Amino acid sequence: MSDFLKGSLSSSTSPADMAVKKEQIMNSVRQEIALINAQELMNKSTDRCFSKCVTKPGSSLSNSEQTCIGNCMDRYFEAFNIVSRTYTSRARTARLEAQ
Amino acid sequence: MEKFDEATQKELATFLEREQAQAKAHSTIHTLTTMCWDKCITGTPSTRFARGEESCLANCVERFLDTSLFMVKRIEQQREQAAFSGVGA
Incomplete structure (x- = not known):
């Protein structure tokens, strides 16, 4: 995953190459963080929605279970956004007050 | 092997x-989301949130x-009181 750690700059690196290399590092860090974030969201919502919607596991997922899981995922993402918004605005207020 | 210049x-x-810092905030938001x-x-989850x-x-x-915040303040108060009455430092 961390290709940029292996790659070293050759002695003939021009400033332009260096800028490209820098951008590559930044992008792979951003991508990796976004991936971890998405995985975390998937794991947590699967966990919560499974326990909410599949109370008595049968031989397959029933239609009502599937509907419940779909709704549950949508609500979980929405909940994440509400929490994120509330937390961020509170953090911002605290930072402004600290200044 | 050449390194990045100092500015870079x-x-x-x-x-x-x-x-x-952002990743840390995200991890807190994940924890808060599950807790809340x-x-x-x-x-049972439906197409929209229920009232409230x-x-x-x-x-x-x-x-x-x-x-x-409350807990931090409380601990600070207790420490102050302890220091005042000479029980602890």
Whole structure:
């Protein structure tokens, strides 16, 4: 995953190459963080929605279970956004007050 | 092997610091989401939140942060009192 750690700059690196290399590092860090974030969201919502919607596991997922899981995922993402918004605005207020 | 120039190194260090702080905030938001979900979403999920669930989620975050601040303040007070009565340092 961390290709940029292996790659070293050759002695003939021009400033332009260096800028490209820098951008590559930044992008792979951003991508990796976004991936971890998405995985975390998937794991947590699967966990919560499974326990909410599949109370008595049968031989397959029933239609009502599937509907419940779909709704549950949508609500979980929405909940994440509400929490994120509330937390961020509170953090911002605290930072402004600290200044 | 050539390294990044000093300015670029500095820029990358700042960038990583910021990304790290953001990742930490994200991890807190994930924890808060599950905690508040368990507290606030009691019924079967439908196409929209039930009455009060949305405000419960927002309140949950605010009160958690209040709780955290409250506890820090309380510990500080107890330490001050202990120092005042000469029991502890």
